[in-house]
Amino acid sequence: MTAPVIRQFAGTIPDKGQSQSAFDTNVDAFLDWQALQFAPDLVAFGTFASNTTAALVAGNLPSLTGRELDAVRVNAAGDDVEFADVTAAGWALLDDADAAAQRVTLGVRVIDAPGTAPLFACRAWANFNGVGTVAILASGNVSSITDNGIGDYTINFATDMPDNNYAVAGSACSNDERTFQIQSTTFDGDPATKDTSAVRILSMNNTSAKDSGNISVAIFR
Numbered sequence: 001m002t003a004p005v006i007r008q009f010a011g012t013i014p015d016k017g018q019s020q021s022a023f024d025t026n027v028d029a030f031l032d033w034q035a036l037q038f039a040p041d042l043v044a045f046g047t048f049a050s051n052t053t054a055a056l057v058a059g060n061l062p063s064l065t066g067r068e069l070d071a072v073r074v075n076a077a078g079d080d081v082e083f084a085d086v087t088a089a090g091w092a093l094l095d096d097a098d099a100a101a102q103r104v105t106l107g108v109r110v111i112d113a114p115g116t117a118p119l120f121a122c123r124a125w126a127n128f129n130g131v132g133t134v135a136i137l138a139s140g141n142v143s144s145i146t147d148n149g150i151g152d153y154t155i156n157f158a159t160d161m162p163d164n165n166y167a168v169a170g171s172a173c174s175n176d177e178r179t180f181q182i183q184s185t186t187f188d189g190d191p192a193t194k195d196t197s198a199v200r201i202l203s204m205n206n207t208s209a210k211d212s213g214n215i216s217v218a219i220f221r
Contacts, residue, residue: 009033123166124157124219130172130203131211151202151209155217160196166221168194172203172212 011033012018014026058064061072062083069091070083086094089105096102124141128134134147146154193200199219203212 007037120220122218123161123221124155125217126155127214127216128153129213130215131213137214146198148200149209151204151211152200153203153215154193154198154200155219156198157196157219161219161221162196163221164195166199166219168199168201168217168219170201170215170217172215 009030011029012022012026014023014030016023018026061081067083069086071086071090071094072081073084074080075082092105093102096105122140124139126139126142126145127137128139128145129137130145130147130151130153134145134153136142136145141158142155143158144156146156148154201215201217202209203215204210
C-alpha cells in the first residue's frame, strides 16, 4: 500500500469571521475535499486488510482442492485444523437454528434411558377409534387405517418398513366391554397380511372379533 499524499486545500478555509452562509458553504467544500483526498487510501487499506486476512487464513488451512461443501474443524490434538466430510444430511443439521430444529430434521426425539441395554425404535404407531367410521386419534408414520370388517383393520404406513420382520404390539378397550386382545392375524386365523407397507390386525373379545373404541398399535423393528 502506498503512503497517502497530503495536498493543500485550494478553497477558502472556514473562519469564524465569515458570514453564516459563507461559513457553511466553505465547511461543506472542505469536507468534500477531505473525502476525495482520503477515500482512495481508505479503499486501498480495506483491500489490503482483506487480502492479508485471506492470506493468513489460507496459510493455516489444508488444501481446499476437492473439498467443496466440507467442514473445517480443529483436530483432536487441538493444534491444527482439518476437514470433515459432510453429507447432505449433515449440512441440514448444521443449518438448523437449534437442537429442537435438529431433532425435527432427524425425525427422532432424544431419549434419556438408564443402563447399557440397546434402544430400538418404534417405526410406526396409532391410536384410533375402530367403532363405526375409523378415526385416527393420533399417530406416527401411519397414512391411513382400512376397516376390513368387524374388528378387522389394516394399518397403512406412510413410510415403508425396511422388511417384514417387525414386531406388532397393541391393546384395545371399549366403554361397554373389558380389555380386548389384539392379534396380527386375519379373521380365519391365517397369518396376517404383513408387508413393508401395511399390517392387518384383529381386535378380539375372547374368541370373537369386536370393534373397539380405543385401539393402540405400535410397530417395532
